[in-house]
Amino acid sequence: MLPTLRFVLCGSVDDGKSTLIGRILCDSRQVFTDQMERVEDDSRRYGTQGGATDLALLMDGLQDERQQGITIDVAYRGFQTARRRFIVADAPGHEQYTRNMATGASTADLAVVMVDARKGVLPQTARHTRIAAMFGVRHIVLAVNKMDLAGWDRDTFEAIASAYGTVAEAVGVSNVRTFPVSALTGENLTRAADSTSWHTGPTLLEHLETIEIEQPAASRPFRMPVQYVNRPNPDFRGYCGRIAAGTVSPGEHVRISPAGTGAEVESIVVWRGTRDSATQGDSVTLTLKPDVDVSRGDVICTADNPLAVADQFQARIVWMGDEPLAVGRPYRLKLHTCEVGAAVTRIRHRVDVSDGSELAAPQLGLNDLGVVNLATNRPIPFAPFDESRELGRFILIDRATNATVGAGTITYPLMRASNLKWQDFDITGEKRAELKRQRARCLWLTGLSASGKSTIANLLEKRLVIEGRHTYLLDGDNVRHGLNRDLGFTEADRVENIRRIAEVARLMVDAGLIVIVSFISPFQSERDFARTLFQPGDFLEIFVDAPLEVCARRDPKGLYAKAMRGELRNFTGVDSPYERPETPDVHLDTQKLAPEDCVELVMRNLE
Amino acid sequence: MYDNTSPPQSDRRSRPGPGPWLSSLESEAIEIIREGIATAARPVMLYSIGKDSSVLLHLARKAFWPAPLPMPLLHVDTTWKFREMIAFRDRVAAEVGVELIVHTNQEGADAGITPFTHPSDYYTDVMKTVALRQALDAGRYDTIFIGARRDEEKSRAKERVFSLRNARHQWDPKAQRPEPWNLYNTRLQPGESLRASPLSNWSEADIWRYIADEEIPIVPLYYAAERPVVERDGQLIMVDDDRMPLLPGESPQPRRVRFRTLGCYPLTAAIEGDADTLDRVIAETLAADHSEREGRLIDHDGEASMERKKRDGYF
Numbered sequence A: 001m002l003p004t005l006r007f008v009l010c011g012s013v014d015d016g017k018s019t020l021i022g023r024i025l026c027d028s029r030q031v032f033t034d035q036m037e038r039v040e041d042d043s044r045r046y047g048t049q050g051g052a053t054d055l056a057l058l059m060d061g062l063q064d065e066r067q068q069g070i071t072i073d074v075a076y077r078g079f080q081t082a083r084r085r086f087i088v089a090d091a092p093g094h095e096q097y098t099r100n101m102a103t104g105a106s107t108a109d110l111a112v113v114m115v116d117a118r119k120g121v122l123p124q125t126a127r128h129t130r131i132a133a134m135f136g137v138r139h140i141v142l143a144v145n146k147m148d149l150a151g152w153d154r155d156t157f158e159a160i161a162s163a164y165g166t167v168a169e170a171v172g173v174s175n176v177r178t179f180p181v182s183a184l185t186g187e188n189l190t191r192a193a194d195s196t197s198w199h200t201g202p203t204l205l206e207h208l209e210t211i212e213i214e215q216p217a218a219s220r221p222f223r224m225p226v227q228y229v230n231r232p233n234p235d236f237r238g239y240c241g242r243i244a245a246g247t248v249s250p251g252e253h254v255r256i257s258p259a260g261t262g263a264e265v266e267s268i269v270v271w272r273g274t275r276d277s278a279t280q281g282d283s284v285t286l287t288l289k290p291d292v293d294v295s296r297g298d299v300i301c302t303a304d305n306p307l308a309v310a311d312q313f314q315a316r317i318v319w320m321g322d323e324p325l326a327v328g329r330p331y332r333l334k335l336h337t338c339e340v341g342a343a344v345t346r347i348r349h350r351v352d353v354s355d356g357s358e359l360a361a362p363q364l365g366l367n368d369l370g371v372v373n374l375a376t377n378r379p380i381p382f383a384p385f386d387e388s389r390e391l392g393r394f395i396l397i398d399r400a401t402n403a404t405v406g407a408g409t410i411t412y413p414l415m416r417a418s419n420l421k422w423q424d425f426d427i428t429g430e431k432r433a434e435l436k437r438q439r440a441r442c443l444w445l446t447g448l449s450a451s452g453k454s455t456i457a458n459l460l461e462k463r464l465v466i467e468g469r470h471t472y473l474l475d476g477d478n479v480r481h482g483l484n485r486d487l488g489f490t491e492a493d494r495v496e497n498i499r500r501i502a503e504v505a506r507l508m509v510d511a512g513l514i515v516i517v518s519f520i521s522p523f524q525s526e527r528d529f530a531r532t533l534f535q536p537g538d539f540l541e542i543f544v545d546a547p548l549e550v551c552a553r554r555d556p557k558g559l560y561a562k563a564m565r566g567e568l569r570n571f572t573g574v575d576s577p578y579e580r581p582e583t584p585d586v587h588l589d590t591q592k593l594a595p596e597d598c599v600e601l602v603m604r605n606l607e
Numbered sequence B: 001m002y003d004n005t006s007p008p009q010s011d012r013r014s015r016p017g018p019g020p021w022l023s024s025l026e027s028e029a030i031e032i033i034r035e036g037i038a039t040a041a042r043p044v045m046l047y048s049i050g051k052d053s054s055v056l057l058h059l060a061r062k063a064f065w066p067a068p069l070p071m072p073l074l075h076v077d078t079t080w081k082f083r084e085m086i087a088f089r090d091r092v093a094a095e096v097g098v099e100l101i102v103h104t105n106q107e108g109a110d111a112g113i114t115p116f117t118h119p120s121d122y123y124t125d126v127m128k129t130v131a132l133r134q135a136l137d138a139g140r141y142d143t144i145f146i147g148a149r150r151d152e153e154k155s156r157a158k159e160r161v162f163s164l165r166n167a168r169h170q171w172d173p174k175a176q177r178p179e180p181w182n183l184y185n186t187r188l189q190p191g192e193s194l195r196a197s198p199l200s201n202w203s204e205a206d207i208w209r210y211i212a213d214e215e216i217p218i219v220p221l222y223y224a225a226e227r228p229v230v231e232r233d234g235q236l237i238m239v240d241d242d243r244m245p246l247l248p249g250e251s252p253q254p255r256r257v258r259f260r261t262l263g264c265y266p267l268t269a270a271i272e273g274d275a276d277t278l279d280r281v282i283a284e285t286l287a288a289d290h291s292e293r294e295g296r297l298i299d300h301d302g303e304a305s306m307e308r309k310k311r312d313g314y315f
């Protein structure tokens, strides 16, 4: 059997939505005898078919609706035919209940849009189509209903079908199927029509039973918004969530958005056991190693393709609040499991629901559709709605009443600076670093040749990158061969060498990077000079300490041997002094600490 | 696990594991439960001992495994539940190791309000609706998990997954919050509370299939057995204890009956049948032509009864 089809039924009041569902339920034997008896009873009191059974009463559940004969709120109904399971959201027609229709459309794969054959395409029809499309519905079925009252007239049907085609095209929905039906009699709905020879092909219900809805590929990068941190005891910390995209297995590398922290999936915990893998749609609990810090609202992502983070967006929005949407007013925004403060910084335009034209608007009122710029009070992990439904949709909540006042989808992030006025905005090193979510610094490693500077520098850089930091490593090799190619080993050249390295490091820190410098830099005065180029605290003198005898014994490049034989001049430690740092910011005793521990020690000093 | 309540297992072998549909319902329910717990200050689960409650409890335990259930169970005891229900309740609470809060409207009980002496809607109001309000107020619960399903009844089909109640536990169907996607708005003003329904999208058949797949224990009353019943107004009522006043000429007869839904024994009609295993119950349920609520006598009281009860704070 095909996967369950969730569809939303929309149309204006009295187009026959409730009747259509009632008819399908009846004909697929989904109505219990006692329910039918009650409907028959209700029909005599409230029915619109002159006392005959009014199938609409099967669906219209609320007392007010029955008395007024309209559908106020979206009703969900599950049913099953021999070929498929369905969940239908019967959505209200009145403009004032558009928000309820949006609720119904949000979980639908397909929309059945109803039009009364005698009335044709109305502004409501366009509105519903537009909302359905905005909420992600890609398939539309147009049901031209009450064809019995229109004498099954082919021209009437075709005129409506073509008018609707124009609407659908404007909205950008290409998958439209059209059916002339009578919900009352079931013709072309659940059975072939007696009265149309001109319409051939499957019935509307058959179409619903057989249509295939493309599912997002499981090969998308893994993303799981964290809903809940499960900490029953100090030995267990699990991250609970429903996988939004992709698959996951133990041993895979992940990164936590927005922090950028790296970790490995240790296990996928399920009821009384573990699993070897889990895929999108599954509710699971993950444990990570190391046990990094993760909170509700974070997203666990595949390590090599983490989720983008931003705090300014362009979004489509449908306004559902009684009070209009005001620019600059603070709301609460909920995107996947992440809740932050947010404000609309600009209404780009309101969308005219009937023709899709863009209108200038100072505010958005109840049921208006619009395109806005949105700012959140901190950067949040997200994906554009077109890439990922789950990670690109949000609601806005009023801070005073807690009402849900808006629903929207992210079109794309806006660059941080683009919304700020140029004249009062200086791009500083701090701003650049902030964009990279880090503090830019210079980590200056000094020590004898073969003391372990390069090993530690490389490990340190790897560690930083795993944690999502932006880095650069300056060492003898990459500088000597390019920038400092013109310098030799004279006293003056050595001073110049260090000066250039320190200046380059300063520029890179200003660019927002964490720069690791790995140079012997034997003289305290040179290191002190380098320090003067940075803000206090942005320069860390890190002493990689290994005794001369040990370095000389290691001598991986044979340099000590050469120097001792007099083939190398001015070699630090042999015929040129090394001045031990008096008060290094970090002292790495390589006699006592393994390289990994040295990295750990440096990392702790960065916090 | 508590084998004495499990159905005979003989017909279990042929069944495949949970299909994609049940798995997705399960994942959705767990997502809803976690969302409620993540945002609640004082959560509670209404435990009515029936099959939906059993499924809900099972899902909640799954959601937080290996942690214990992060909320207590609340049972509103009218004192007229089937004895087997109470025994089952106490056994489950002990097995699961969860706090069980049992509340009875003592003033109502002291005033002698029973299903036999008072009209059923009045009895229900005092012993269930008022009792529930008392218990919720006493516990100051803000998120109340219930096992309601949209397919049960028409007004429920319109209710949100997270449904807002005012400080007097009333539901305003016209002022429901829009609830797009899975973005549940769980924010509350002081005094307000939420009814969270993780089983919203489940059907009765889904519940039964899931009970079978997961081997969830249920009250044996769901299986056909010989039980003493009397026939009143065309309904079979089980005589569960000697508090039931018999009418002249009435005497309990042993009949092979089972229950599709469980509540107060004087208000819950049995159906005749031989379904004494889970698979037979499922087969009968799928073939049924009456809705399960038909067995609940209170739902027939008056027009739009359930909606009115909800507006008044009944669930």
Ligand SMILES: Nc1nc2c(ncn2[C@@H]2O[C@H](COP(=O)(O)OP(=O)(O)O)[C@@H](O)[C@H]2O)c(=O)[nH]1
Residues within 6 Å of the ligand: A011, A012, A013, A014, A015, A016, A017, A018, A019, A020, A048, A049, A054, A056, A069, A070, A071, A093, A145, A146, A147, A148, A149, A181, A182, A183, A184, A185
């Ligand atoms: N003749 C005829 N009447 C219909 C048809 N479909 C619906 N109706 C009637 O139109 C009225 C409104 O139908 P209803 O289903 O309540 O509309 P809703 O507001 O869209 O749910 C009712 O009186 C129905 O009996 C149809 O195909 N033919």
